[in-house]
Amino acid sequence: xxxKTPEMESPICPLPRKHTDKIVQGHGSGGKMMEDLxxxxxxxxxxxEALLAGDDAGVVEITxxxxxxxxxDAHVVSPLFFPGGDIGKLSVCGTVNDVAxxxxxPLYLSASFILEEGLxxxxxxxxxxxxxxxxxxxxxxxxxxxxxxxxxxxxxxxYISTTGVGELDPGLNISGNxxxxxxxxxxxxxxxDHGIAVLEARGDLGFETKLVSDIAPLNHLISAxxxxxxxxxxxxxxxxxxxASALNEIAKQxxxxxxxxxxxxxxxxxxxxxxxxxxxxxLYIANEGKLIAIxxxxxxxxxxxxxxxxxxxxxxxxIGQVEDSPPGRLLLKTGLGSTRIVDLLxxxxxxxxx
Amino acid sequence: xKYLSEYRDAELVHGLIAKIxxxxxxxxxxxxxCGGQTHSIIKNGLDQLLPExxxxxxxxxxxxCVTPLELIDKALAIASKPDVIFTSYGDMLRxxxxxxxxxxxxxQGGDVRVVYSPLDAxxxxxxxxxxxxxxxAIGFETTAPANVxxxxxxxxxxxxxxxxxxxxxxxxxxxxxILCSPHNRVQGFLAAGHVCAVxxxxxxxxxxxxxxxxxxxxxxxPLDIVQGILTTVEALESGxxxxxxxxxxxxxxxxxxxxxxxxxxxxxxxxxxxxxxxxIPGSGWRLRPEYSKYxxxxxxxxxxxxxxxxxxxISGLVLQGLIKPDQCEAFGTLCTPENxxxxxxxxxxxxxxxxxxxxxxxxxxxxxxx
Numbered sequence: 001x002x003x004k005t006p007e008m009e010s011p012i013c014p015l016p017r018k019h020t021d022k023i024v025q026g027h028g029s030g031g032k033m034m035e036d037l038x039x040x041x042x043x044x045x046x047x048x049e050a051l052l053a054g055d056d057a058g059v060v061e062i063t064x065x066x067x068x069x070x071x072x073d074a075h076v077v078s079p080l081f082f083p084g085g086d087i088g089k090l091s092v093c094g095t096v097n098d099v100a101x102x103x104x105x106p107l108y109l110s111a112s113f114i115l116e117e118g119l120x121x122x123x124x125x126x127x128x129x130x131x132x133x134x135x136x137x138x139x140x141x142x143x144x145x146x147x148x149x150x151x152x153x154x155x156x157x158x159y160i161s162t163t164g165v166g167e168l169d170p171g172l173n174i175s176g177n178x179x180x181x182x183x184x185x186x187x188x189x190x191x192x193d194h195g196i197a198v199l200e201a202r203g204d205l206g207f208e209t210k211l212v213s214d215i216a217p218l219n220h221l222i223s224a225x226x227x228x229x230x231x232x233x234x235x236x237x238x239x240x241x242x243x244a245s246a247l248n249e250i251a252k253q254x255x256x257x258x259x260x261x262x263x264x265x266x267x268x269x270x271x272x273x274x275x276x277x278x279x280x281x282x283l284y285i286a287n288e289g290k291l292i293a294i295x296x297x298x299x300x301x302x303x304x305x306x307x308x309x310x311x312x313x314x315x316x317x318x319i320g321q322v323e324d325s326p327p328g329r330l331l332l333k334t335g336l337g338s339t340r341i342v343d344l345l346x347x348x349x350x351x352x353x354x
Numbered sequence: 355x356k357y358l359s360e361y362r363d364a365e366l367v368h369g370l371i372a373k374i375x376x377x378x379x380x381x382x383x384x385x386x387x388c389g390g391q392t393h394s395i396i397k398n399g400l401d402q403l404l405p406e407x408x409x410x411x412x413x414x415x416x417x418x419c420v421t422p423l424e425l426i427d428k429a430l431a432i433a434s435k436p437d438v439i440f441t442s443y444g445d446m447l448r449x450x451x452x453x454x455x456x457x458x459x460x461x462q463g464g465d466v467r468v469v470y471s472p473l474d475a476x477x478x479x480x481x482x483x484x485x486x487x488x489x490x491a492i493g494f495e496t497t498a499p500a501n502v503x504x505x506x507x508x509x510x511x512x513x514x515x516x517x518x519x520x521x522x523x524x525x526x527x528x529x530x531x532i533l534c535s536p537h538n539r540v541q542g543f544l545a546a547g548h549v550c551a552v553x554x555x556x557x558x559x560x561x562x563x564x565x566x567x568x569x570x571x572x573x574x575x576p577l578d579i580v581q582g583i584l585t586t587v588e589a590l591e592s593g594x595x596x597x598x599x600x601x602x603x604x605x606x607x608x609x610x611x612x613x614x615x616x617x618x619x620x621x622x623x624x625x626x627x628x629x630x631x632x633x634i635p636g637s638g639w640r641l642r643p644e645y646s647k648y649x650x651x652x653x654x655x656x657x658x659x660x661x662x663x664x665x666x667x668i669s670g671l672v673l674q675g676l677i678k679p680d681q682c683e684a685f686g687t688l689c690t691p692e693n694x695x696x697x698x699x700x701x702x703x704x705x706x707x708x709x710x711x712x713x714x715x716x717x718x719x720x721x722x723x724x
Binding site: 022023024025026032033036204205206272276278334335336337338339340341343 | 358362364367368396397398399400402403457458460461462470471474576691692710711712713
């Protein structure tokens, strides 16, 4: 048996490819490459306290005691319409949810449209009506907007960027850095529906799942949770990069270890089957109507009970807990009793060859 | 999930592990051939459950890892050409060639697309008659039937703008190369179930006899793998060196004969370079001369591209099962999935990537998760 690493003059292998010179798809994946891009390119010149908090929304105090939460999100999705939603609904819910994830009450949205020359106006109309419905359900108003048209071929039909503003109750401090040992990890429903539904709508699956995206505004669910507990420490919507990426971020921000129980993670059979066939892990698949809550141990049962009484939280379950070590790590106890790391993805999630 | 959860049943797995513990009297080194098995072992932490005397070493059965550097350089050269749609299985996009990877080619305007099947590439060729569509046909015996079917389908449909860049490799020849090595320490093999689903296991019987070593055809789910290990350890403990089939729900001795027939119709045996290992005689497949019009190397005149690996890269030692990924100095520090220094860290099925994702990451956290 070789007990010693073979000697190397220096640990040089021939093939480093770090993609620091050009943007590649992986930079937008919600994984490690995106984290590095934000840390290396955006943070240093733009740094301020609200930005560096690294939460879904930036929180600022405007006058003494009055705090605003602001979040922004650019939406590019192909196809524009898919089972359960469309780019319009996505652009409203995504930003409403990001504002709500710091505990704020979302109030107003702005919307910018980048339209490709040749886009059907009736399609745009449908998207805008869908935005109206979503805004009504969330109880927010879209109060300003902008429209730009680019030449044919310079965009994929339609991109929408929305910014949301919400007001934050005094005393609330919900942030990725607030997870504490002993806290319980709750997820509001089954994971991975959105990502697989969109893959299917794109025609990439080659089989039918009948899955519907879970897109939904979660601000009312969060209000309900806050009405029964002041021990909600972290809220995060596990969108791109999935639950694994969201929980990794929280573990890093709070410098705690987060342990999940594989057997408790709720996934529909159709999502599990699609992931098996493609070599994906449901923990990395995008959701658009789910949240992860990290809640003080004592309050967890009543928060869970309250969530289950709401429309978008009826399948809420406990999936794990927070421990003091290893700091910054997400770990999974497998169904077989072993433990493994669940890391950030490096870049894009790629289907395996066999 | 039906037909899957049964093979992940914790009680059954622990029952077989207990049996392995009962019968093991000495240290045995087993190699699982296939990267899919390595992934499953590490993901499920099966090696944490096994008795210490059973050591698993990870074999060369990751097609992405062993695809030679020059083939990747050829792929990059073709994908960079205007009017080419270059299609590939997803995990090939990240594998670095000498200067770039397919992601970089895409970032610079190349039309590189992920397909789930080579037949999707044929469809793309049909839909884009003004483009040349190329499929990167890599893999072991498992992907060969679909890859040759794409050629036969293109021929049948009279599609002339389709070709494949072939880098097929074969398992039995790789096993023999490992067994011939003076450094070999593998005492039993878990053969790759899905390769055998296509090829059967008749080729392994003379190998097991010649080298006096037991082999077990093994599946990919936790229960399959533990069953494969138990069967191999039983054979080792009783001194019977034969081929056993522990994946009977998918594999027969003769395999899928119609698949073998189409492979033989389109492909012929050739020598093949393996990344990190070197040239293994007779270990590859290439297009037969009568199908050479579908050969992307010829069509795009990239046959002469040569590339040399640095002799310092040690992923070859990992691929031959001589060291474990975390015994490499660069592992987890200089070499990570987003900055891979060797092919075994690049692919999801590579042993280094599996260790990195599920196990140790930095030298100071190596106890994490055990």
